[in-house]
Amino acid sequence: MQKPVILVTNDDGIMAPGIRNLIAFMLEIGEVVVVAPDKGQSGMGHAVTITQPLRLEKMAVDGDHHEYSCSGTPVDCVKLAVNKVLHRKPDILVSGINHGSNSSINVIYSGTMSAAIEGAMEGIPSIGFSLLDFRLDADFVAARKYIQQIVRNVLKHGLPEGNCLNVNIPAVKESEIKGVKVCRQAKANWREEFDHRNDPRGKDYYWLTGKFQLHENAEDTDEWALAHNYISLVPVQFDFTAHKLISPLKDWNFNA
Numbered sequence: 001m002q003k004p005v006i007l008v009t010n011d012d013g014i015m016a017p018g019i020r021n022l023i024a025f026m027l028e029i030g031e032v033v034v035v036a037p038d039k040g041q042s043g044m045g046h047a048v049t050i051t052q053p054l055r056l057e058k059m060a061v062d063g064d065h066h067e068y069s070c071s072g073t074p075v076d077c078v079k080l081a082v083n084k085v086l087h088r089k090p091d092i093l094v095s096g097i098n099h100g101s102n103s104s105i106n107v108i109y110s111g112t113m114s115a116a117i118e119g120a121m122e123g124i125p126s127i128g129f130s131l132l133d134f135r136l137d138a139d140f141v142a143a144r145k146y147i148q149q150i151v152r153n154v155l156k157h158g159l160p161e162g163n164c165l166n167v168n169i170p171a172v173k174e175s176e177i178k179g180v181k182v183c184r185q186a187k188a189n190w191r192e193e194f195d196h197r198n199d200p201r202g203k204d205y206y207w208l209t210g211k212f213q214l215h216e217n218a219e220d221t222d223e224w225a226l227a228h229n230y231i232s233l234v235p236v237q238f239d240f241t242a243h244k245l246i247s248p249l250k251d252w253n254f255n256a
Contacts, residue, residue, distance in 0.1 A: 003064065004030035004091035004155055007081050007124070011041045011074045011098065011111025014059065014067070018097035021140035022129065023065075025147055026094060029155075031064040033090065035081035038069040042100075044111040046118070047073045056080055074115035082122055092155055093119035096129030097140050097147075103130070103168045103222040103232060104188040104214070113166055117238050120164040125154045127164065132226060133171035142174040146231050150180065159235075166234040170226050181230035186221035188214045 006026045010019040014036040026032045038057070049072040059067040068085060070077045074095065082089060095115040102110040112128045119126030129147060131138055150167060159165070166185075170177065191213050194206040217224055222232035 005086070006030045006032050006151075007078070007086070007090040007093045007119070008032055008034045009036045009074055009077045009081070009093070009095050009115045011037065011044060011095075011115065013037050013040045014069045016040075016099065017136055017138065018099050018131065018140060021144075022094060022097045022147070023067075025144050026151070027065060029148060029151060030091070032066070033081065033086060034059075034065075034067040035070055035077045035085055036068075037074060037077060038071055041073050041111045043109050044073045044075075044114070045109050046075055046114040047111075048079070049073060049076050054080065056084065074111040075118045078115050078118040078122065082124075089122060089124050091125075092151065093124045093126040094129065094151060095119075095127070096131075097143075097169075098128070098130035099136075099138065100134050101130055101132045101168055101226075102128060102166060103132075103226060103234075104186040104212075105190065107166055107185065107234075107236060113164075113236065116164040116166070117236065120159070120162060120236075121238060123161065125159045125164075127151065127154060127167055129167045129169065131169045131171060138171065139173070142172070143169040143177065143231065146177065146180055150233065162239060163235055163237050166222075166232075166236045168222060168226055168232045168234075170229050170231070172229050176229050177231060178229050179231070180233050181225040182233045182235075183220050183222050183225050185234050185236075186214060186218070186223035187216050188212060188223065 116126040116128035225232040
């Protein structure tokens with residue numbers, strides 16, 4: 001049987017431990033093509049580069065393993081991969097493994113998940129993976145079998161058009177992971193704070209900080225699953241339409 005073509009990207013940069021582990025996991029499943037940022041692009045969301053040229057550098061070509069670094073954002077990486085590297089849609093796109101959580105409201109800001117969403121927009125079955133551990137020596141291997149199971153399921157069953165998966169992994173030992181829990185995004189937000197500082201020349205600048213505020217802890221949410229040592233799997237769509245609001249808005253009076 002022909003091996004599936006797996007596009008791998010991330011937002012932490014091509015040399016981050018998370019993507020190096022994900023590449024190794026995917027090489028056990030199919031032919032791997034990596035197009036990832038040449039440096040960290042965390043928090044870039046769905047940004048694209050339009051004010052400067054994009055550069056693509058070949059890093060490795062070895063049988064079923066091809067790697068390219070890109071000077072742009074995670075979304076740029078996906079667009080270039082499809083249009084200039086592969087010249088076609090891959091069988092699946094996997095993004096990550098992100099260093100840190102992309103659960104709940106974090107999905108909005110995440111470069112990892114924006115790459116997966118871009119994949120879905122291109123008609124590619126796509127998954128974003130994140131581990132709730134920022135350390136460089138984090139244990140990504142603990143979730144290897146679950147990551148591979150999810151990827152194999154998507155290759156087998158596909159995903160509905162316009163949808164991708166947001167997968168978050170608790171930072172615990174493999175023996176402590178209880179399994180995969182399909183759930184919804186918890187209601188939460190960030191309470192932003194801006195640390196006011198002065199540079200050596202006495203000029204003001206601000207450093208963004210903040211606190212994560214969880215507004216619910218229902219058992220069908222990703223935050224509950226992660227807190228109880230489950231891997232959370234949330235289906236995500238890029239259609240932002242508030243469908244329930246369409247009918248009430250039609251009753252408004254728009255006459256001058």
